Amino acid sequence: MKSTSTWPEFLITRLIKASGYSAIVFVALIFYFLLNEGAPALFKTPLSSLLSTRWYPIENYFGLLPLISGSLIVTLGAALVAVPFGIGTAVFMSEIAPRWLREILKPLVEVLGGLPSVVLGFLGILLLAPFLRRALDLPTGLSALAGALLLGGIAVPTVVSVAEDALDSVPRSYRDAALALGATRWQTIWRVTLPAARSGVLTAVMLGIGRAIGETMAVMMVTGNAAVMPSLLALFHPARTMTATIAAEMGEVANGSLHYHVLFFIGIVLFLISLAINVTASAVVFRQKKRAERILS
Amino acid sequence: MKTARLLLCILSLIALSGCANATVPAGQPTPATAAYIENKGSDTIVNLALAWAESYQALHPEVRISVTGGGSGTGIAALINGTVDLANASRQIKAEETADALANGITPVEHTIARDAIAVIVNPQNPIQQLTLQQISDIYSGKIDNWLEVGGEDRPIVRLSRETNSGTHVYFLEQVLRLGQSDNKTLFAANTLLLPSSEGITAEVRDNPNAIGYDGLGYVTPDVKVIAVAKDASSPYIFPSAESVNAGQYPISRDLYMYTAGEPTGAVKAYLDWIVGPEAQEIVTELGFVPIKSP
Numbered sequence: 385m386k387s388t389s390t391w392p393e394f395l396i397t398r399l400i401k402a403s404g405y406s407a408i409v410f411v412a413l414i415f416y417f418l419l420n421e422g423a424p425a426l427f428k429t430p431l432s433s434l435l436s437t438r439w440y441p442i443e444n445y446f447g448l449l450p451l452i453s454g455s456l457i458v459t460l461g462a463a464l465v466a467v468p469f470g471i472g473t474a475v476f477m478s479e480i481a482p483r484w485l486r487e488i489l490k491p492l493v494e495v496l497g498g499l500p501s502v503v504l505g506f507l508g509i510l511l512l513a514p515f516l517r518r519a520l521d522l523p524t525g526l527s528a529l530a531g532a533l534l535l536g537g538i539a540v541p542t543v544v545s546v547a548e549d550a551l552d553s554v555p556r557s558y559r560d561a562a563l564a565l566g567a568t569r570w571q572t573i574w575r576v577t578l579p580a581a582r583s584g585v586l587t588a589v590m591l592g593i594g595r596a597i598g599e600t601m602a603v604m605m606v607t608g609n610a611a612v613m614p615s616l617l618a619l620f621h622p623a624r625t626m627t628a629t630i631a632a633e634m635g636e637v638a639n640g641s642l643h644y645h646v647l648f649f650i651g652i653v654l655f656l657i658s659l660a661i662n663v664t665a666s667a668v669v670f671r672q673k674k675r676a677e678r679i680l681s
Numbered sequence: 682m683k684t685a686r687l688l689l690c691i692l693s694l695i696a697l698s699g700c701a702n703a704t705v706p707a708g709q710p711t712p713a714t715a716a717y718i719e720n721k722g723s724d725t726i727v728n729l730a731l732a733w734a735e736s737y738q739a740l741h742p743e744v745r746i747s748v749t750g751g752g753s754g755t756g757i758a759a760l761i762n763g764t765v766d767l768a769n770a771s772r773q774i775k776a777e778e779t780a781d782a783l784a785n786g787i788t789p790v791e792h793t794i795a796r797d798a799i800a801v802i803v804n805p806q807n808p809i810q811q812l813t814l815q816q817i818s819d820i821y822s823g824k825i826d827n828w829l830e831v832g833g834e835d836r837p838i839v840r841l842s843r844e845t846n847s848g849t850h851v852y853f854l855e856q857v858l859r860l861g862q863s864d865n866k867t868l869f870a871a872n873t874l875l876l877p878s879s880e881g882i883t884a885e886v887r888d889n890p891n892a893i894g895y896d897g898l899g900y901v902t903p904d905v906k907v908i909a910v911a912k913d914a915s916s917p918y919i920f921p922s923a924e925s926v927n928a929g930q931y932p933i934s935r936d937l938y939m940y941t942a943g944e945p946t947g948a949v950k951a952y953l954d955w956i957v958g959p960e961a962q963e964i965v966t967e968l969g970f971v972p973i974k975s976p
Binding site: 438440441442443445450509510513514517523524525526604605608609610611612613621622624632633635636637 | 836837838839844845846851868869871872873874875876877881884885888889891892
């Protein structure tokens with residue numbers, strides 16, 4: 385019995401191990417490639433040029449600041465939409481909605497998550513941007529706000545489904561105990577269930593933001609792609625994100641030119657930003673867990 | 682645009698392979714020598730050249746035409762080096778290029794094959810009818826920020842442009858923003874909206890009374906308003922049309938050329954004759970350019 389199961393077991397263990405390591409290998413390879421193609425930008429053009437405020441590559445203006453700030457504004461705006469909506473929906477689905485409603489809502493949210501972003505972008509151009517222009521009396525509806533709203537919509541399903549799973553895995557006894565102590569339903573949700581699921585909810589938020597900052601097509605279609613430095617009301621003005629810049633310009637750029645290397649350099653910046661988001665998130669989650677363990681012990 | 686180009690590439694490849702494998706039916710005269718035409722140059726013309734090559738090869742399976750882009754300069758350089766039969770250029774050959782060619786024993790001969798015109802478009806609600814080149818330049822460079830300053834309503838101006846990788850963008854920058862002056866370093870205002878497609882520009886202009894945009898004349902749809910343009914304040918304002926472009930009156934237009942090394946002969950001459958003929962010029966209209974003769 386033992387001898388017959390060893391050989392497949394050995395193989396399966398190795399296969400699982402290999403696929404686990406392959407993720408690391410792929411990330412490392414991608415990062416190596418990005419560095420290889422993007423680093424020459426640093427040597428071929430002075431840093432002061434990369435840190436200037438004008439992006440106009442065909443005349444060799446390679447200021448990245450408007451692109452970075454554009455991405456940050458759109459992503460932050462998207463987070464402001466996706467986090468309250470996403471967590472609210474997750475709380476409703478897991479804590480308040482009756483079972484039959486939940487059975488309907490959950491697949492619907494997942495379908496929403498599967499919508500191609502190009503389709504949303506098209507709706508954005510034809511419906512959202514004209515609506516925003518009229519409703520807010522903006523010069524144009526193609527603005528960071530339109531991008532943020534669309535991205536928020538794209539990120540909501542991610543946030544909902546991860547946060548809902550986290551809330552769902554909070555033991556029933558926590559809620560029962562809180563209610564038995566005389567807490568209202570709201571107090572139970574806000575003070576007990578949500579904090580208990582905190583690490584999962586935080587992961588949901590980070591995944592949502594990660595989805596938003598990497599999204600390209602919908603953003604390129606509705607933000608207007610004007611590389612401007614942010615002003616006070618930057619959310620209501622057009623913006624150009626890093627992803628849209630890469631997508632719009634990579635197709636026609638001459639291989640090996642300065643412009644080509646700068647586009648890869650933008651890729652490095654994007655990579656580092658999403659790495660920073662992930663590291664921060666896991667650091668926070670880790671600290672939370674340690675504290676929880678301390679209290680329990 | 683891009684998918685169209687890809688499609689054309691694939692189609693011309695299919696056409697090429699088709700004629701390579703074609704078996705000549707018995708009874709028909711076998712073409713003495715399969716002619717091979719190398720065609721290279723301007724990226725503005727590459728789609729047009731591909732479409733022509735595809736149709737021509739369908740008519741004349743004995744001729745094979747290879748089309749590549751790379752830019753007007755690349756095409757002319759290849760002509761000077763004697764590696765292509767036809768160089769596509771969206772500008773006239775420069776004096777130094779002619780000198781280089783002559784030094785190499787090659788006399789470049791110019792053939793006008795089509796024309797390209799850019800229409801400036803606004804929303805139909807916008808009362809503006811006409812602008813001078815200088816005014817358009819000032820609008821796009823950010824000097825003019827309100828329609829009031831050019832005689833319109835009190836509305837902010839929203840500038841729309843194609844992405845920087847579009848040939849139309851570069852042409853508009855050189856001919857309109859910089860008024861064709863090579864030492865002029867005017868740039869688009871930073872808050873110019875760069876839209877990835879003609880459709881994006883049309884959609885926004887159709888909907889937004891603040892917007893101004895530009896596009897190749899062939900891509901303009903009837904639901905936007907085309908502006909009459911004057912070279913300067915003392916010149917007449919001209920609407921873009923095949924007639925005004927061919928008469929040389931409309932200021933934002935240019936001729937598109939093919940250059941040959943010496944007077945064309947044989948297959949190249951036949952091809953060029955076909956290009957200026959009605960069938961090929963119809964393809965010009967289909968691709969958004971202006972045919973050299975008004976229909």
